[in-house]
Amino acid sequence: MMHYMDESIVEGMRLRDNDVIQYVYKSHYPTIKYFVKLNNGDEEDVKDIFQEAIIIIYKKANNNELKLDCSFKTYLYSICRNLWLKELEKRRGRNLEVKDSEEFVNISDNSVEEMYEQNIRYKIFQQHASQLSEDCQKVLRLFLDKVPLKEIARIMGYAGEKYAKKRKFQCKEKLVENIKADANYQRLVSKNVNNENIKQVTT
Amino acid sequence: MKNYTEIIEKYIDVELESDELEWFENEIKSNPEFKNEVSLHKEIDVALRERDVIVLRKQLDKIQRSAIDEKPEKSIFHKRVYYLAAAASLAILIALGSLYYILFLSKPYSNDQLYSMFYNRDKAVMIVRSANQTTSSDEVLLKALQSYEQKDYNQAISLFNQISDKLIARYFAGISYMETANYDDAIASFKSIIDQKDNLFIEQAEWYLGLCYLKTNATDKAIVQFKSIASSNSFYKTKATNILKNVK
Numbered sequence: 001m002m003h004y005m006d007e008s009i010v011e012g013m014r015l016r017d018n019d020v021i022q023y024v025y026k027s028h029y030p031t032i033k034y035f036v037k038l039n040n041g042d043e044e045d046v047k048d049i050f051q052e053a054i055i056i057i058y059k060k061a062n063n064n065e066l067k068l069d070c071s072f073k074t075y076l077y078s079i080c081r082n083l084w085l086k087e088l089e090k091r092r093g094r095n096l097e098v099k100d101s102e103e104f105v106n107i108s109d110n111s112v113e114e115m116y117e118q119n120i121r122y123k124i125f126q127q128h129a130s131q132l133s134e135d136c137q138k139v140l141r142l143f144l145d146k147v148p149l150k151e152i153a154r155i156m157g158y159a160g161e162k163y164a165k166k167r168k169f170q171c172k173e174k175l176v177e178n179i180k181a182d183a184n185y186q187r188l189v190s191k192n193v194n195n196e197n198i199k200q201v202t203t
Numbered sequence: 204m205k206n207y208t209e210i211i212e213k214y215i216d217v218e219l220e221s222d223e224l225e226w227f228e229n230e231i232k233s234n235p236e237f238k239n240e241v242s243l244h245k246e247i248d249v250a251l252r253e254r255d256v257i258v259l260r261k262q263l264d265k266i267q268r269s270a271i272d273e274k275p276e277k278s279i280f281h282k283r284v285y286y287l288a289a290a291a292s293l294a295i296l297i298a299l300g301s302l303y304y305i306l307f308l309s310k311p312y313s314n315d316q317l318y319s320m321f322y323n324r325d326k327a328v329m330i331v332r333s334a335n336q337t338t339s340s341d342e343v344l345l346k347a348l349q350s351y352e353q354k355d356y357n358q359a360i361s362l363f364n365q366i367s368d369k370l371i372a373r374y375f376a377g378i379s380y381m382e383t384a385n386y387d388d389a390i391a392s393f394k395s396i397i398d399q400k401d402n403l404f405i406e407q408a409e410w411y412l413g414l415c416y417l418k419t420n421a422t423d424k425a426i427v428q429f430k431s432i433a434s435s436n437s438f439y440k441t442k443a444t445n446i447l448k449n450v451k
Contacts (some may be wrong), residue, residue, distance in 0.1 A: 002325070002326060003406075003407070003438050004322065004326075005403055007349065016228075016255070016258070016259055016262060018262065018266070018327070021263070022266050022270055025235055025266050025267065025270045025271060026270050026383070027270055028272075036222065043353055047267060049263075050267075051263050051267070054259075054263060055256060055259065055260070055263075058256075058259060060258075080405055119256075119427065121246070121250070122246075122249075122250035122253060122256070123260070125246070125247045125250040125251065125255050126250055126251065126253070126256075126260070129247075129250075140251065142254055143253075144248060144251055166292075167210045167213070169208050172208055172212060172244070173206065173208040176208065176247065177246065179243070179247070
């Protein structure tokens with residue numbers, strides 16, 4: 001297996017290079033798996049945490065927010081640790097003691113946690129969008145890309161512009177309904193509401 | 204909640220008449236549930252526009268499956284199948300053992316063969332610095348790496364030599380020399396990196412140096428080199444050990 005230096009890994013991830021990402025999975029997944037399982041996680045949790053960490057690193061690399069003061073391994077572990085801690089907090093309540101298996105650095109900015117919350121919301125939206133009918137997916141995509149209404153009607157083979165608009169509303173409504181009916185989404189929303197209530201009570 | 208999809212979408216597309224707009228903005232201020240609904244509609248659009256992340260997630264799912272899930276860590280056999288598998292494995296082991304003997308113990312590989320088996324050109328991923336920090340030598344490095352990636356090794360070599368104070372330039376120059384069969388120059392490049400002690404390229408340089416010695420039939424030097432790698436904590440420890448088993 002090709003060996004990558006840390007700088008190359010960050011650059012490779014920024015570019016979504018398949019070889020680099022595969023290298024990252026093969027080299028580091030076992031470490032993260034060990035850590036998450038050591039701290040009450042299961043296989044699904046490992047998969048999710050690892051993927052979310054990669055997404056965060058990808059986004060940070062593309063925003064030029066990524067400067068490694070430590071090895072990539074340590075950085076990745078620290079992010080996963082951060083995310084898993086957040087997850088445990090959500091599921092079990094306050095600050096739990098975490099058992100560490102590696103060295104870590106303090107991820108001092110809140111942006112990681114904020115990104116994580118936003119990413120998992122978006123993931124739910126994106127998943128539901130991909131489950132809409134082909135017709136709906138296509139219509140929504142065309143409107144999002146700001147294709148002119150006339151063009152949309154032509155491409156979709158609709159009778160007219162009014163109907164294209166109508167389809168857009170119908171498809172978006174279906175999507176919103178599906179998302180609201182998603183148990184994961186409901187849990188996310190209620191957690192946020194609870195946290196805000198707690199803040200109100202204690203201040 | 205009543206169906207507000209149409210009016211919310213019109214609001215997002217800035218298509219509301221002024222009286223509708225006034226009502227809408229008041230409703231957002233006074234009705235938190237409505238405000239959340241509007242936010243949700245907007246957020247969904249933002250999420251669906253993240254095409255690169257959507258693609259990346261599919262890519263990660265695929266890599267997860269092939270690199271992690273499909274590696275049989277724990278195979279669950281029914282008892283009957285397990286015994287059959289065990290018997291078959293034994294038979295295969297015996298067959299493989301004989302094959303191993305024939306292939307490895309009776310006919311050692313030539314140096315050339317070993318070189319071909321173990322040599323892999325390293326990949327140069329571009330390290331891009333922000334625009335206002337680029338020095339002229341950074342630009343030369345970038346061009347050199349691009350030439351290297353495009354396999355224009357002679358161009359790459361001449362560019363790398365312009366910035367030979369940088370270890371990364373010496374490293375990729377070394378590989379470029381190997382690619383153009385200039386093994387003596389490659390050896391010199393890698394040696395100069397190793398002399399620097401304690402840098403990012405030492406493990407690779409030591410490995411490639413060994414391969415160069417093999418290719419130039421300096422077998423004794425190659426063995427010394429690979430022994431040193433095999434007894435260290437190098438990433439190439441296992442590979443070096445494999446070569447040592449097969450060389451003579």
